[in-house]
Amino acid sequence: MCLPPGEAKVTVIKVGLIGAGWMGRAHAAAFEGVTRIFGTGPATLKIVAVADVSEEAAKDFAQRFGVGSFTTSWRDIINDPDIDVVDITTPNDVHSEIALAAIAAGKHVYCEKPMANTAREARAMHEAARDAGVVTLVGFNYLCSPIQAYARQLIETGELGEIFHFRGTFDNDYMVEESFPFTWRTDAQAAGRAGALGDMASHVLSLAHYLVGEVTEVCGARQILHARRRDAKGNERTVENDDLAHFLCRFRNGASGYLEASRIGTGRKLYLSYEIQGTKGALLFDQERMNELNLYRVSDKPAERGYKRILAAPQHPDYAAFFGLQGNPLGYNDLKIIEARRLIEAVASGKPWVADFEFGYVVDRVVEAVLVSAEEHRWVTTEEIAR
Numbered sequence: 001m002c003l004p005p006g007e008a009k010v011t012v013i014k015v016g017l018i019g020a021g022w023m024g025r026a027h028a029a030a031f032e033g034v035t036r037i038f039g040t041g042p043a044t045l046k047i048v049a050v051a052d053v054s055e056e057a058a059k060d061f062a063q064r065f066g067v068g069s070f071t072t073s074w075r076d077i078i079n080d081p082d083i084d085v086v087d088i089t090t091p092n093d094v095h096s097e098i099a100l101a102a103i104a105a106g107k108h109v110y111c112e113k114p115m116a117n118t119a120r121e122a123r124a125m126h127e128a129a130r131d132a133g134v135v136t137l138v139g140f141n142y143l144c145s146p147i148q149a150y151a152r153q154l155i156e157t158g159e160l161g162e163i164f165h166f167r168g169t170f171d172n173d174y175m176v177e178e179s180f181p182f183t184w185r186t187d188a189q190a191a192g193r194a195g196a197l198g199d200m201a202s203h204v205l206s207l208a209h210y211l212v213g214e215v216t217e218v219c220g221a222r223q224i225l226h227a228r229r230r231d232a233k234g235n236e237r238t239v240e241n242d243d244l245a246h247f248l249c250r251f252r253n254g255a256s257g258y259l260e261a262s263r264i265g266t267g268r269k270l271y272l273s274y275e276i277q278g279t280k281g282a283l284l285f286d287q288e289r290m291n292e293l294n295l296y297r298v299s300d301k302p303a304e305r306g307y308k309r310i311l312a313a314p315q316h317p318d319y320a321a322f323f324g325l326q327g328n329p330l331g332y333n334d335l336k337i338i339e340a341r342r343l344i345e346a347v348a349s350g351k352p353w354v355a356d357f358e359f360g361y362v363v364d365r366v367v368e369a370v371l372v373s374a375e376e377h378r379w380v381t382t383e384e385i386a387r
């Protein structure tokens, strides 16, 4: 049976993707998956061109995802009048240059985190997008989990009472061994001066901002475990950013916090976790068990108090698109599918979702405040940063 001509019409948002590595592939897979999970309305995403400095990577990507055009110059993507959204999945150092060029060309921008290597660059990106009226989205995919949306609902409806403390961690041990190579992530030029701090604490901060509110003051410290590593050519290089960072913080609403991030967190793999304490209840979450949220209620009978384990369910936002029954597990790539859904909704409506460039700038400002605090051994307010 054929669809009548009118019904076959689908609005297609045309994407130019820059950076054909891990995240480039994750975005492309999500653009394919979002239509299968959420359907074709209000629009679909199609990558029409891909750019990577490596021609081999760009060509392989184009073949794998059926993309009609590939190039080694990201400027070709910006100059293509057919492209609606520029998707930036390169290492961090070129995010701001590409985003500013895309905004100047009137494109919407989807950019991986951290949004930029400095808060000043992030602010310029946010202000340019705001002034141009384009839609932006930053790849803080962990916010897209149905469990996090439900956690936010619990907080907004007062189930936890007044939130007074947030403790968050992101530990992974992929760099604990000295033999792990020097890559762009250990290079301050490519990844920024904030290592685990920019790469991983930014995710914890995104959750803190989403669930509790804006961090306004920090006191932090950083550590490098292996000062030298060999690059792919066997040359010994100096590691230029932190393996581990941790900081005390205060939120605008008066809550206190403690956050840490480590790429040398021995024994941990994707330990992106938090504990949120309020006057009426508390939440516990661990990304290694991403389909579970633990809720404690002070109002429970004294003899029955304890954390209750809630499994992801169709009553949690976005979950029902995947499964009709509670307890079926979503995975990392499903979060990217939900993020792609947020991108479609934002472009179609002209209204950004939570994690827009302003949000990314607010996160980057905290990251930089921790850098200054660690260097100067003092509490630093975000007001002092990138003014």
Ligand SMILES: NC(=O)c1ccc[n+]([C@@H]2O[C@H](COP(=O)([O-])OP(=O)(O)OC[C@H]3O[C@@H](n4cnc5c(N)ncnc54)[C@H](O)[C@@H]3O)[C@@H](O)[C@H]2O)c1
Pocket (backbone or CB within 6 Å): 018, 019, 020, 021, 022, 023, 024, 051, 052, 053, 054, 057, 074, 089, 090, 091, 092, 094, 112, 113, 114, 139, 140, 141, 199
């Ligand atoms: N949201 C997440 O969970 C998550 C996870 C991993 C990485 N990231 C972020 O995604 C971005 C990319 O990380 P990745 O792990 O995919 O890196 P990657 O090294 O796997 O891929 C990066 C790609 O960009 C290409 N590239 C480098 N400079 C370029 C340029 N100037 N123009 C075009 N292409 C260029 C490289 O050749 C490579 O193919 C980073 O900002 C990183 O922080 C986010």
